[in-house]
Amino acid sequence: xxxxxxxxxxxxxxxxxxxxxxxxxxxxxxxxxxxxxxxxxxxxxxxxxxxxxxxxxxxxxxxxxxxxxxxxxxxxxxxxxxxxxxxxxxxxxxxxxxxxxxxxxxxxxxxxxxxxxxxxxxxxxxxxxxxxxxxxxxxxxxxxxxxxxxxxxxxxxxxxxxxxxxxxxxxxxxxxxxxxxxxxxxxxxxxxxxxxxxxxxxxxxxxxxxxxxxxxxxxxxxxxxxxxxxxxxxxxxxxxxxxxxxxxxxxxxxxxxxxxxxxxxxxxxxxxxxxxxxxxxxxxxxxxxxxxxxxxxxxxxxxxxxxxxxxxxxxxxxxxxxxxxxxxxxxxxxxxxxxxxxxxxxxxxxxxxxxxxxxxxxxxxxxxxxxxxxxxxxxxxxxxxxxxxxxxxxxxxxxxxxxxxxxxxxxxxxxxxxxxxxxxxxxxxxxxxxxxxxxxxxxxxxxxxxxxxxxxxxxxxxxxxxxxxxxxxxxxxxxxxxxxxxxxxxxxxxxxxxxxxxxxxxxxxxxxxxxxxxxxxxxxxxxx
Amino acid sequence: xxxxxxxxxxxxxxxxxxxxxxxxxxxxxxxxxxxxxxxxxxxxxxxxxxxxxxxxxxxxxxxxxxxxxxxxxxxxxxxxxxxxxxxxxxxxxxxxxxxxxxxxxxxxxxxxxxxxxxxxxxxxxxxxxxxxxxxxxxxxxxxxxxxxxxxxxxxxxxxxxxxxxxxxxxxxxxxxxxx
Ligand code: SF4
Ligand code: SF4
Ligand code: SF4
Ligand code: SF4
Numbered sequence: 001x002x003x004x005x006x007x008x009x010x011x012x013x014x015x016x017x018x019x020x021x022x023x024x025x026x027x028x029x030x031x032x033x034x035x036x037x038x039x040x041x042x043x044x045x046x047x048x049x050x051x052x053x054x055x056x057x058x059x060x061x062x063x064x065x066x067x068x069x070x071x072x073x074x075x076x077x078x079x080x081x082x083x084x085x086x087x088x089x090x091x092x093x094x095x096x097x098x099x100x101x102x103x104x105x106x107x108x109x110x111x112x113x114x115x116x117x118x119x120x121x122x123x124x125x126x127x128x129x130x131x132x133x134x135x136x137x138x139x140x141x142x143x144x145x146x147x148x149x150x151x152x153x154x155x156x157x158x159x160x161x162x163x164x165x166x167x168x169x170x171x172x173x174x175x176x177x178x179x180x181x182x183x184x185x186x187x188x189x190x191x192x193x194x195x196x197x198x199x200x201x202x203x204x205x206x207x208x209x210x211x212x213x214x215x216x217x218x219x220x221x222x223x224x225x226x227x228x229x230x231x232x233x234x235x236x237x238x239x240x241x242x243x244x245x246x247x248x249x250x251x252x253x254x255x256x257x258x259x260x261x262x263x264x265x266x267x268x269x270x271x272x273x274x275x276x277x278x279x280x281x282x283x284x285x286x287x288x289x290x291x292x293x294x295x296x297x298x299x300x301x302x303x304x305x306x307x308x309x310x311x312x313x314x315x316x317x318x319x320x321x322x323x324x325x326x327x328x329x330x331x332x333x334x335x336x337x338x339x340x341x342x343x344x345x346x347x348x349x350x351x352x353x354x355x356x357x358x359x360x361x362x363x364x365x366x367x368x369x370x371x372x373x374x375x376x377x378x379x380x381x382x383x384x385x386x387x388x389x390x391x392x393x394x395x396x397x398x399x400x401x402x403x404x405x406x407x408x409x410x411x412x413x414x415x416x417x418x419x420x421x422x423x424x425x426x427x428x429x430x431x432x433x434x435x436x437x438x439x440x441x442x443x444x445x446x447x448x449x450x451x452x453x454x455x456x457x458x459x460x461x462x463x464x465x466x467x468x469x470x471x472x473x474x475x476x477x478x479x480x481x482x483x484x485x486x487x488x489x490x491x492x493x494x495x496x497x498x499x500x501x502x503x504x505x506x507x508x509x510x511x512x513x514x515x516x517x518x519x520x521x522x523x524x525x526x527x528x
Numbered sequence: 529x530x531x532x533x534x535x536x537x538x539x540x541x542x543x544x545x546x547x548x549x550x551x552x553x554x555x556x557x558x559x560x561x562x563x564x565x566x567x568x569x570x571x572x573x574x575x576x577x578x579x580x581x582x583x584x585x586x587x588x589x590x591x592x593x594x595x596x597x598x599x600x601x602x603x604x605x606x607x608x609x610x611x612x613x614x615x616x617x618x619x620x621x622x623x624x625x626x627x628x629x630x631x632x633x634x635x636x637x638x639x640x641x642x643x644x645x646x647x648x649x650x651x652x653x654x655x656x657x658x659x660x661x662x663x664x665x666x667x668x669x670x671x672x673x674x675x676x677x678x679x680x681x682x683x684x685x686x687x688x689x690x691x692x693x694x695x696x697x698x699x700x701x702x703x704x705x706x707x
Contacts, residue, residue: 099606099655100632132628209622209632212607240610242619242636 004070019061019072020048030074031083031112033090033198034150035062038263039159045090045150047112049082050074058082080116087117093128093173095145103200105213109148128173136166137185139267140194140202144176147201153177153193160264161360163187177201188362191271192264195253206271207251210244211237219467220255220521222454224324224447225269226355227365229456229523230254230261232269234448234467247277248468249448257522260460266362275446280430282443283472289439298473298483301442306487308396308423309340318344318385318394321378322401322428323367326452326464328500329477330369330376331508333400336481339488344394346380347373350408363457372455375510375526383409389417396423400477401444403432427480444477445470451497452476453519455526461514462523583664583693588648590665591639591678592686592697594658601684603658605634609650617643618650634680641668642676664689665699 003012013022020030033045049058053071098104130144154166165183194202216235223230233253254265285301355364388394404414418437426438429446449470478500482493494500498516505511510526557570594602605622623635663686682700
């Protein structure tokens with residue numbers, strides 16, 4: 001392992017580490033645009049110049065490997081002057097339309113100019129004009145004038161997705177980013193180019209002019225879009241409710257996790273947050289009798305559910321849990337089932353269309369927590385449960401989140417089962433065709449409104465965190481189930497998701513030794 | 529002196545004497561002025577609102593949105609003013625402009641003058657010189673809070689004050705609305 005000195009401090013790094021990463025290990029930032037740890041090295045922007053002892057000229061740090069005894073200086077006058085000159089070069093044809101640019105506030109051109117540039121422009125020539133506001137695909141829009149030709153987006157499409165839609169065309173100051181003829185930037189990971197574009201050349205169409213980035217608050221969470229469980233940041237706008245038509249969640253951004261998703265997320269996951277501020281969100285518990293809906297209080301609703309569980313024999317109750325519920329919810333559900341001795345439980349409802357899967361991130365199972373539901377022992381035969389309901393053996397059916405009418409099951413069979421049960425209780429965040437038929441509907445908090453953990457397909461337990469308050473009276477499922485447990489006489493319920501998890505870890509061998517603290521930001525594996 | 533001040537009549541008479549002195553001095557000056565002695569100037573009452581004192585050119589008065597040549601707002605909805613405003617009284621909603629050279633325009637631009645503290649930060653912050661506080665309009669009042677909200681259309685219709693600092697636009701009567 002080479003040992004080198006950077007700004008007077010010694011550091012030992014694995015062989016093959018470049019100087020940007022070696023400096024990062026010491027907490028020293030070397031400004032750069034084109035270098036990205038997930039992509040090949042282009043050496044294109046020339047911003048990452050550093051001084052190396054016994055080297056006559058400043059050298060680019062991204063393409064220089066750390067060597068034993070190397071002495072590197074990142075803040076000499078010569079390096080600073082080089083950075084200033086290179087940024088002046090980048091900005092020669094830059095339109096500087098920060099006021100209308102969605103990147104403003106998180107733009108590396110702005111940040112490095114404020115930190116290192118601060119020169120007065122010397123160019124008097126007319127700037128070269130290029131196409132503006134050009135949609136490249138369903139999610140990405142290009143402003144070719146703002147591009148600094150770092151080629152990160154091109155390398156992403158070549159190296160990560162292998163789809164190669166983008167290229168740099170023409171020469172000199174006419175060079176511009178564009179699509180190959182007949183192509184569209186429509187691969188399943190296309191919006192990642194927006195994250196890696198250091199400037200505002202590539203921006204999101206969905207987020208366009210929605211909210212200024214400095215109004216956003218950031219919460220670390222996990223994408224609920226498939227069994228991979230990519231780590232994300234949830235960006236919410238609480239400060240200016242008149243923006244973005246009042247929608248609170250403004251966007252999702254990938255969060256680096258070397259073991260799960262690296263730097264990326266797929267587009268389906270990125271834009272999967274729309275249900276959170278959707279019109280279908282349920283806000284109050286209500287009951288439906290002979291087609292008329294009456295609002296109910298939580299106390300009434302909990303009493304009704306607990307009453308039904310007690311009224312029917314354990315064998316007459318069927319529970320359809322959801323692999324979209326968090327581990328805490330599923331564990332609380334298991335407690336309820338154990339308390340009443342209910343055996344008919346399942347969670348797998350076949351989707352109407354098979355999910356797509358690829359070698360990069362996307363998993364065919366579009367549920368974030370099927371593995372957790374398996375480990376908690378809730379895996380029963382859902383089709384048999386439905387058949388029992390149709391045969392009137394199950395009189396009380398309790399469904400979480402699922403829309404059975406949007407599943408692969410034939411509609412007639414589902415309607416037969418739903419129509420046959422005496423009491424249909426439905427818990428979930430967004431109304432659907434199944435909740436339309438329920439006798440009791442209990443509103444659950446959406447995944448960004450609550451704490452909890454998901455277990456991904458590999459068995460990694462990861463935390464989701466609360467980013468916004470629940471809408472209306474919605475409650476997390478663990479709280480709803482805790483109240484039901486209390487109504488069934490089980491004693492005081494755990495008051496927080498973390499306490500539920502502690503009980504879960506103590507009671508389930510696969511989760512033994514895990515805690516929110518141990519899970520941290522990167523997640524922890526369950527015991528195989 | 530202190531002992532004398534305790535007598536009611538003494539104080540009343542001295543007050544009357546002071547007022548009377550001003551009255552007769554001003555009457556003499558006004559009479560002299562009317563008779564042609566132009567440098568004799570008596571105290572005057574300004575007949576507000578028909579007459580106004582001259583305003584300082586730096587006076588911050590009701591905002592206006594500057595127009596482009598075609599009458600559309602110069603504002604590009606960058607939200608700088610909305611961000612800097614300490615009273616949080618600017619509400620902007622951005623929209624796409626058909627011309628990609630302009631790109632962004634405000635679909636809505638409301639100022640709640642009832643909350644504004646007239647600091648002028650919005651004018652300072654604007655990178656487009658699209659908002660100014662130079663209308664000379666100081667009279668805005670309403671029977672409701674909602675009536676203090678000035679919309680984009682109202683703000684765009686305003687003209688800068690004249691050279692004497694007096695308003696050239698009629699005072700807009702805002703529609704009663706909620707933010
Ligand atoms: S890319 Fe950065 S510097 Fe360029 S206009 Fe956008 S915010 Fe400003
Ligand atoms: S569009 Fe962005 S990522 Fe692509 S080359 Fe230009 S600056 Fe780099
Ligand atoms: S003058 Fe000050 S308080 Fe009033 S709108 Fe402008 S920034 Fe806000
Ligand atoms: S600062 Fe100027 S351009 Fe920006 S939103 Fe306000 S008025 Fe419009």
